[in-house]
Amino acid sequence: MGRLFGTDGVRGLANGDLTVDLALGLSQAAARVLTSGRHAEELRAAGKRPTAIVARDPRVSGQFLTAAVSAGLASSGIDVLDAGVIPTPAAAFLVGDIGADFGVMISASHNPAPDNGIKFFSFGGTKLPDAVEDRIEEAMSGDKLAPTGAGVGRIRRFADAEDRYVLHLLGTVDVSLAGLHLVIDCAHGAAAGISPQVFADAGARVTVIGSDPDGLNINEGVGSTHLEPLQAAVLEHGADLGIAHDGDADRCLAVDAAGRVIDGDQIMAIIALSMKARGLLTDDTLVATVMSNLGLKRAMAQHGVRMIETGVGDRYVLEALAEHSLSLGGEQSGHIIMSEHATTGDGILTGLQLAAEMVRSGQTLAELADVMTVFPQVLINVRGVDRAALDGHAIIAAAVAAEEAALGDSGRVLLRASGTEPMVRVMVEAAEQEIAEQVAERLASIVREQLAV
Numbered sequence: 001m002g003r004l005f006g007t008d009g010v011r012g013l014a015n016g017d018l019t020v021d022l023a024l025g026l027s028q029a030a031a032r033v034l035t036s037g038r039h040a041e042e043l044r045a046a047g048k049r050p051t052a053i054v055a056r057d058p059r060v061s062g063q064f065l066t067a068a069v070s071a072g073l074a075s076s077g078i079d080v081l082d083a084g085v086i087p088t089p090a091a092a093f094l095v096g097d098i099g100a101d102f103g104v105m106i107s108a109s110h111n112p113a114p115d116n117g118i119k120f121f122s123f124g125g126t127k128l129p130d131a132v133e134d135r136i137e138e139a140m141s142g143d144k145l146a147p148t149g150a151g152v153g154r155i156r157r158f159a160d161a162e163d164r165y166v167l168h169l170l171g172t173v174d175v176s177l178a179g180l181h182l183v184i185d186c187a188h189g190a191a192a193g194i195s196p197q198v199f200a201d202a203g204a205r206v207t208v209i210g211s212d213p214d215g216l217n218i219n220e221g222v223g224s225t226h227l228e229p230l231q232a233a234v235l236e237h238g239a240d241l242g243i244a245h246d247g248d249a250d251r252c253l254a255v256d257a258a259g260r261v262i263d264g265d266q267i268m269a270i271i272a273l274s275m276k277a278r279g280l281l282t283d284d285t286l287v288a289t290v291m292s293n294l295g296l297k298r299a300m301a302q303h304g305v306r307m308i309e310t311g312v313g314d315r316y317v318l319e320a321l322a323e324h325s326l327s328l329g330g331e332q333s334g335h336i337i338m339s340e341h342a343t344t345g346d347g348i349l350t351g352l353q354l355a356a357e358m359v360r361s362g363q364t365l366a367e368l369a370d371v372m373t374v375f376p377q378v379l380i381n382v383r384g385v386d387r388a389a390l391d392g393h394a395i396i397a398a399a400v401a402a403e404e405a406a407l408g409d410s411g412r413v414l415l416r417a418s419g420t421e422p423m424v425r426v427m428v429e430a431a432e433q434e435i436a437e438q439v440a441e442r443l444a445s446i447v448r449e450q451l452a453v
Helices: 020-034 038-045 061-074 088-098 130-139 161-170 195-201 228-237 264-277 294-302 314-324 347-361 365-369 394-410 433-451
Strands: 010-013 051-056 079-085 102-106 115-121 155-157 181-185 205-209 241-244 253-256 285-289 306-310 328-330 336-338 377-383 411-417 423-430
Touching: 020 061, 020 102, 020 115, 020 130, 051 061, 051 088, 061 079, 061 102, 061 115, 079 088, 079 161, 088 102, 088 115, 088 161, 088 347, 161 195, 161 347, 181 195, 181 228, 181 347, 195 205, 195 347, 205 228, 228 241, 228 253, 241 347, 253 264, 253 365, 264 285, 264 294, 264 328, 264 336, 264 347, 264 365, 285 314, 294 306, 306 314, 314 328, 314 336, 336 347, 347 365, 377 433, 394 411, 394 423, 394 433, 411 433, 423 433
Parallel strands: 051 079, 051 102, 079 155, 181 205, 181 241, 285 306, 285 328
Antiparallel strands: 010 115, 102 115, 241 253, 328 336, 377 423, 411 423
16 A cells, blocks of 8 residues: 655545545544643643644535544644634644644645545644654554543534734735735635635725635636636736635735736746845745746846756655754745745635735836746646656656756656656656657656556
8 A cells, every 4th residue: 555645734625535434544543643842841730731723625525524634633632713714824823822732624725526635734723744744644554642531532613724824915015006906816725715815905906706605516617727717817817926725725826917827936036036125035035846947046146046847746845844943935836945945835815925026116017017027837647557656667767867868957757656646747848849749758658658547
């Protein structure tokens, strides 16, 4: 059996791979591992119980998974504050804001509605390192905490969860957004009840799409993975920019006034240079993943910004930010982390800072994005293959080396096994789109042949 945790918690088909029994056992194991520190021990010694925040996105399966997780925690002597439907970064913020012992977010982010996931935040609202996730997985086969009487946890509604998060977001903006017209795509997800309010309270004129979640339509044809409706809405309404979230609102992609997509790399470039100019970019350094466009590296080098590369996943970006005490990092997918204000990627925060830089600079989003030349990039997801066999495969490695040698300094190749889905991702960048497509197709074909199951 493979590792239960992927790059972003435990994910699977709700009621298929991700069952009530799994959610219950996982939460009981997490209760034991995440309350084994000094803080929780002192609470128990004082006759008090540890506290956990539980939140979810609007997927219908989140209802029964929330019940299972809450039951597992309460039966383990943990008081549960049920924050309801809120973004993932809101859950992370609230753990730190109220000093909860840990938090649980039930979401599959940008995945379709039938999927769901469970991820944990430790004390302070940070994501768990691999070693702690491994301890939780091991604890699932061990003894559970099983208090009785007064030791059993309580489950209560976290009544002011949204208000706390909204006030926090508004406190990060130092200019009014008055005069800006935004279109916000909430992906029929967790952002629907918060993001439009935040931007309106910050002074912007707001048009909203994708804001009618019914439990089944999350990410369906809208949001950061389907930008066409946002592009059309920006053009239709003559807006200055569009902001797209994913299902749990930890991502932000953008669209300029002409309908051109501005991806996470471009957003990072804009925010990095803004922070550098204001003396807020620690050590003039940006953290990004190996998936970031070659154009971002070149743009940062031209403007005196150093880059640190990590593996794919915002958890690894977060680890690098913490290790080097840095202030900005992120992914091309739109997970942008500003460590002064957040412990994880926050799509609403990112959108606010992007809009604020438009106001500060007096420039359009297109003008700001032109700081970076985007190299043509082709990504092919090869499904139905043995992703575990990719590492160390001699034939595939030789094919990649040959293509990289042919591209030279004008491109690059990256193959990696997805951490959240059963596939291998083939990414190629080149100076010309046609060359990138040809190289990607050749490598994808070899992956299919060599790793077929």
